[in-house]
Amino acid sequence: MKHLDEFRNPVLAHKLIHKIQRTATRRRVVMEVCGGQTHSILKHGIDDLLRDSVELIHGPGCPVCVTPAEVIDVAQTLAMRPNTTITSFGDMLRVPGTSQQSLLNVRSQGGNIEVVYSPVDAVRFAASHPERDVIFFAVGFETTAPATALAVLQAEQQGLTNFSMLIAHVRVLPAMELLMQDTDCRIEGFLAAGHVCTVTGFEEYHAFVHKHGIPVVVTGFEPVDLLDGIAVCLEQIEAGRAEISNRYTRMVTPSGNTSAQNVVEKVYEVTDSPWRGLGTISRGGYKLRAQYEHFDARIRFAQHLKQSGSQVCVEQNFTCPSGDVLTGRIKPCDCEAFGKTCTPSTPLGAPMVSSEGACAAYFSYSLSRSDET
Amino acid sequence: MNPPGWQLRCPVAIDHNDTITLAHGEGGRLMRQLIEKTILPHLTQDDATVPGDAATLAVMNGPLAFTTDSFVVSPLFFPGGDIGRLSVFGTVNDLVVAGAQPLWMSLAFIIEEGLPMAVLEHVLKSISRAASEANVRIVTGDTKVVPRGAVDGLFINTSGVGVIQHQLPGPGSLSVGDELIVTGPIARHGVAVMVAREQLGLMPEPMSDCACLAEAVDTIARADLMAEVITMRDATRGGVTAVLHEWAQACGHTLTIEESEIPISPEVRGASELLGLDPLHIACEGTMLLAVRSGTSAAVVRALQESSISSQSRQIGYVAQRTISPVTVRRTLGTERALDEPSGAPLPRIC
Numbered sequence: 242m243k244h245l246d247e248f249r250n251p252v253l254a255h256k257l258i259h260k261i262q263r264t265a266t267r268r269r270v271v272m273e274v275c276g277g278q279t280h281s282i283l284k285h286g287i288d289d290l291l292r293d294s295v296e297l298i299h300g301p302g303c304p305v306c307v308t309p310a311e312v313i314d315v316a317q318t319l320a321m322r323p324n325t326t327i328t329s330f331g332d333m334l335r336v337p338g339t340s341q342q343s344l345l346n347v348r349s350q351g352g353n354i355e356v357v358y359s360p361v362d363a364v365r366f367a368a369s370h371p372e373r374d375v376i377f378f379a380v381g382f383e384t385t386a387p388a389t390a391l392a393v394l395q396a397e398q399q400g401l402t403n404f405s406m407l408i409a410h411v412r413v414l415p416a417m418e419l420l421m422q423d424t425d426c427r428i429e430g431f432l433a434a435g436h437v438c439t440v441t442g443f444e445e446y447h448a449f450v451h452k453h454g455i456p457v458v459v460t461g462f463e464p465v466d467l468l469d470g471i472a473v474c475l476e477q478i479e480a481g482r483a484e485i486s487n488r489y490t491r492m493v494t495p496s497g498n499t500s501a502q503n504v505v506e507k508v509y510e511v512t513d514s515p516w517r518g519l520g521t522i523s524r525g526g527y528k529l530r531a532q533y534e535h536f537d538a539r540i541r542f543a544q545h546l547k548q549s550g551s552q553v554c555v556e557q558n559f560t561c562p563s564g565d566v567l568t569g570r571i572k573p574c575d576c577e578a579f580g581k582t583c584t585p586s587t588p589l590g591a592p593m594v595s596s597e598g599a600c601a602a603y604f605s606y607s608l609s610r611s612d613e614t
Numbered sequence: 615m616n617p618p619g620w621q622l623r624c625p626v627a628i629d630h631n632d633t634i635t636l637a638h639g640e641g642g643r644l645m646r647q648l649i650e651k652t653i654l655p656h657l658t659q660d661d662a663t664v665p666g667d668a669a670t671l672a673v674m675n676g677p678l679a680f681t682t683d684s685f686v687v688s689p690l691f692f693p694g695g696d697i698g699r700l701s702v703f704g705t706v707n708d709l710v711v712a713g714a715q716p717l718w719m720s721l722a723f724i725i726e727e728g729l730p731m732a733v734l735e736h737v738l739k740s741i742s743r744a745a746s747e748a749n750v751r752i753v754t755g756d757t758k759v760v761p762r763g764a765v766d767g768l769f770i771n772t773s774g775v776g777v778i779q780h781q782l783p784g785p786g787s788l789s790v791g792d793e794l795i796v797t798g799p800i801a802r803h804g805v806a807v808m809v810a811r812e813q814l815g816l817m818p819e820p821m822s823d824c825a826c827l828a829e830a831v832d833t834i835a836r837a838d839l840m841a842e843v844i845t846m847r848d849a850t851r852g853g854v855t856a857v858l859h860e861w862a863q864a865c866g867h868t869l870t871i872e873e874s875e876i877p878i879s880p881e882v883r884g885a886s887e888l889l890g891l892d893p894l895h896i897a898c899e900g901t902m903l904l905a906v907r908s909g910t911s912a913a914v915v916r917a918l919q920e921s922s923i924s925s926q927s928r929q930i931g932y933v934a935q936r937t938i939s940p941v942t943v944r945r946t947l948g949t950e951r952a953l954d955e956p957s958g959a960p961l962p963r964i965c
Contacts, residue, residue: 285947606954
């Protein structure tokens with residue numbers, strides 16, 4: 242834990258805060274892309290400490306928040322199928338689909354859902370339950386895609402015919418591209434998601450930086466990491482420079498984790514993908530390559546899903562403005578439902594569900610939110 | 615002419631099983647044997663007779679405390695404890711933090727058919743040792759066996775009765791300036807169970823703090839400081855956060871803690887970081903929070919540190935004027951942030 246103490250050192254943190262305050266000639270707008278960064282920023286009050294120098298916009302980098310409601314409906318339908326088990330990361334269980342039902346509700350109504358900590362555990366579960374169809378709900382960015390790709394390869398190697406995946410993998414750079422195309426975009430610099438870059442590296446960001454003339458700083462998740470990333474980003478903004486900087490060097494190399502990339506490349510191909518609140522993003526996700534399509538739950542259970550289609554309910558009256566939150570057009574607390582009808586116990590939209598969602602982070606850590614009580 | 619290998623034997627009921635069957639719960643001979651041969655030898659003391667349907671308790675001077683709790687932990691055995699030890703200390707600690715001396719307990723098993731007898735015996739030994747450590751007598755009980763799948767191995771319910779020794783004002787009496795103490799490193803139980811359940815294989819293995827808290831209270835009493843204690847609470851489900859929210863609601867003030875003062879073992883911190891969990895939300899089973907009168911925490915902490923169960927006691931915060939948030943935490947960078955209650959079971963982050 243020594244490294245954590247170093248990256249939470251208050252003396253070092255306050256030196257960086259002073260540096261940022263000295264550098265900023267006016268309040269600058271920086272987006273942290275990843276939900277883990279948002280969580281850390283709000284937990285440690287970094288947004289408050291930099292209030293006069295930097296406006297931090299919380300980006301779309303929480304996989305739970307951007308998984309389309311329709312995919313959650315599919316997971317719910319499959320969970321109610323006889324002799325079928327949906328395996329999923331815990332966070333996905335509480336996310337409402339179009340009907341405001343979550344997988345947790347579905348489980349209480351008899352749906353078969355198991356929480357796993359790794360896709361490989363789901364493969365193991367399938368191997369030990371040959372009588373059941375086991376479906377892994379594969380969500381996440383480039384960070385989790387290698388593990389789910391590995392699960393497919395393992396299932397193939399073991400000859401498992403009862404394992405498949407419901408895939409909602411997304412890619413971070415196309416989402417950043419979409420944000421830059423917005424004519425109202427106020428973002429002056431990005432903190433790139435450190436863990437995504439651990440896998441992908443950051444070479445592909447050069448073109449993005451060049452095209453948009455905007456600084457991108459690969460940044461970690463601890464307070465000192467974040468403040469350092471913001472300081473470097475701010476220096477570039479103030480100097481009128483736009484470069485890619487890597488400030489998460491203890492994890493990220495320019496070319497990333499090539500073994501992980503190779504596994505992803507082998508199993509997946511890039512595809513246009515729907516994002517909750519943001520619409521379909523060009524090249525924004527992954528799908529299984531043709532030779533692994535038999536692991537695609539949507540294809541394998543197409544008949545069942547078609548027959549159950551009528552069960553998908555209409556969207557509720559309140560429509561969560563998650564797209565506006567994820568693009569930084571509004572702060573979570575600007576939403577009419579925030580803290581009133583929409584709370585972590587009664588989420589009306591995905592950003593309130595995941596611990597890394599911007600709304601949940603605001604609700605948990607902000608001293609000035611309107612309270613449920 | 616009998617076929618070869620055929621033996622003339624009557625099919626009699628087997629009276630000694632390696633596993634629990636439904637017959638062990640059906641009130642017949644097997645059930646009597648289970649109770650008399652397996653359960654009672656671990657539980658009865660020298661002066662006790664075999665219990666009937668109800669225990670007879672002595673008349674006590676002063677008010678009694680009465681509590682009940684059910685134990686459904688999975689796995690049944692985890693580093694630092696097991697369901698048996700937990701079922702004794704869980705109930706005993708509920709009495710202790712109410713200011714009572716635990717005296718008597720009930721013990722009820724709900725067993726899934728197929729549970730290995732050796733597992734039950736192991737749990738019974740553990741219950742026996744824990745009851746002896748806590749100086750509490752198990753005076754009545756019950757055993758039920760249910761079909762496979764109706765429970766997960768073994769569930770236990772215990773109830774406890776104690777006599778009140780220290781009348782505490784309670785959390786409704788907290789006032790601004792009162793001080794908050796924790797008796798040891800937090801979150802050890804929840805993390806130990808989670809790491810064991812998910813077989814995460816972390817080294818060193820996080821250990822549960824499952825223990826009896828009576829000695830921690832006794833050491834304060836010996837130092838003649840019980841008059842300074844306003845309320846006590848073992849930080850079980852929901853951890854430190856849940857206790858603070860309960861107290862804040864009772865007194866109407868804001869409870870503020872310092873993150874840097876909260877004791878956390880390196881194993882627990884490592885596992886929490888890995889799983890994306892906040893240790894403040896995670897259960898303890900042998901660690902409590904105390905609220906003491908303004909200016910007395912140093913003396914109470916010194917007294918607590920005399921006992922091994924509370925040797926790492928620290929003041930972690932104080933009671934402040936009510937702000938918009940009922941509970942706040944000063945994080946390492948010096949910012950004060952709301953400490954919200956978790957809305958459900960802690961779930962690990964996924965990226």
